[in-house]
Amino acid sequence: MSLADKIFIDMCKDILQNGTSTEGEKVRPRWEDGAPAYTVKKFGVVNRYDLSKEFPILTLRRTALKSATDELLWIWQKKSNNVKDLHSHIWDEWADKDGSIGKAYGYQMGVKHQYKEGMMDQIDRVIFDLKNNPFSRRIMTNIYVHQDLHEMNLYPCAYSMTFNVTQKKGADKLTLNAILNQRSQDVLAANNWNVVQYSVLVHMLAQACDMEAGELIHVIADAHIYDRHIPIIEELISRQPYDAPVFTLNPDVKDFYEFTRNDVKLENYVTGPQIENIPIAI
Template sequence: MSLADHIFIDMCNDILTNGTSTEGEKVRPHWPDGTPAYTIKKFGVVNRYDLSKEFPILTLRRTALKSATDEMLWIWQRKSNNIHDLNSHVWDEWADENGSIGKAYGYQMQVKHQYKEGMMDQVDRVIYDLKNNPFSRRIMTNIYVHQDLHEMNLYPCAYSMTFNVTQKKGEDRLTLNAILNQRSQDVLAANNWNVVQYAVLVYMLAQVCDMNVGELVHVIADAHIYDRHVDAIKELICREPFPAPKFWLNPEIKDFYQFTPDDVKLEGYQTGEQIKDIPIAI
């Protein structure tokens, strides 16, 4: 099986077996019919993906690579907070009549800050440091900005990336590693979606900074399975996985702002049947 499948199955089994339930507690999330959305949760889940060995996409069911990449670029490249700039409908529930999700996600990525080297936004700062000071221990982003939370239609879930560069013995090129910090995650709906997004981001940044890809470490403070997702998760993790596909990134692109979803693809991607009509708690 693919390593991503193995990690996902182990995580889900751990949550179902050793997690704690919020049933009966006062919870914010609810189902569209108004019923409270309870979860089985684990605190402090840490998953490690070695991108140099395998691209971490599930084969148990299909993850839409291009759509996931488009959403990541919406935040990191287009730096938008408007769903009209996005080609999927995953954010529609949180948008206002003008399509805005407030001062969230892409909005925070385009805010310029004063550095000793001049004014830069967070994305440009990351690229600047990777190219000019790669061994810095300060290469990170944060979109959980407390002063703007009241103007966000949804508080950021995946809120911080920390980049760390290493020099492997016997290799001339540097290796780019990253940690994705997430305060909360709906495991069925979003786990592999987020892993794929930020794996693609690491690949893109590594390419434009002339580095090799290394590890993506995913830290989830509250990894949860919703009550109405339990049966689907149990069926999913009993499936027979397929071998991991090969990931392709257009080698011609050397500027992060030139990437499009058409610059990524998978070779030999076999999957199990898709799970359709997943209820989403709001």
């Protein structure tokens, strides 16, 4: 069993057995038929993934590595807020007629700020610090910008990354670790998708800064399973898990801005059947 499968199964069981229900409460999300989308939720879920040992992608069902990477690069590399720059259509429901999702996600990553070292956006600041001041305790990003919330078609869910560099005894290279903070997560639809995305990000930044990938800590304030997802989750976590696949990143790419979705690969990725047509609460 891969560690990602074990963490996912344990988390889902904990939510279903010990979580609290929002049924009967005033909730914002709705199903396509207009019915309120209630959840069973846990507050303050923390999952740890050691990227030096295993790539945390589920085998219970397939997670689309290249599509997840494409969305990550859309936000972190292209710094785009337009769905026309994506290969998938997962953001279409939040886009306006021109394809924009407003001042959200990639838009915030592209905003330049004044630092002592000059004008930089958040991504360039992270890379600058990792290369020039790797042991800083101030290497972080935040896209939950209150002054722009009214112009975001969707408030950011995964909103903050904090990077921390360590030196392992006897190691030639430094180790890059990160914490992903998420205010809210649809466990069935998005959990492993986000874990995979930010694991890829840590690997890419580590390679671009001549480091090794270390730990990814995923902190979820509100980890929830929607009411209509419960039987799907119960079936999913009853499946046979497989061993984790081997993840590789194109070793020839040394510049973060040169990575593409085709630079990530998995070997021996064996999974259970895909779940089709998952209902999504809007």
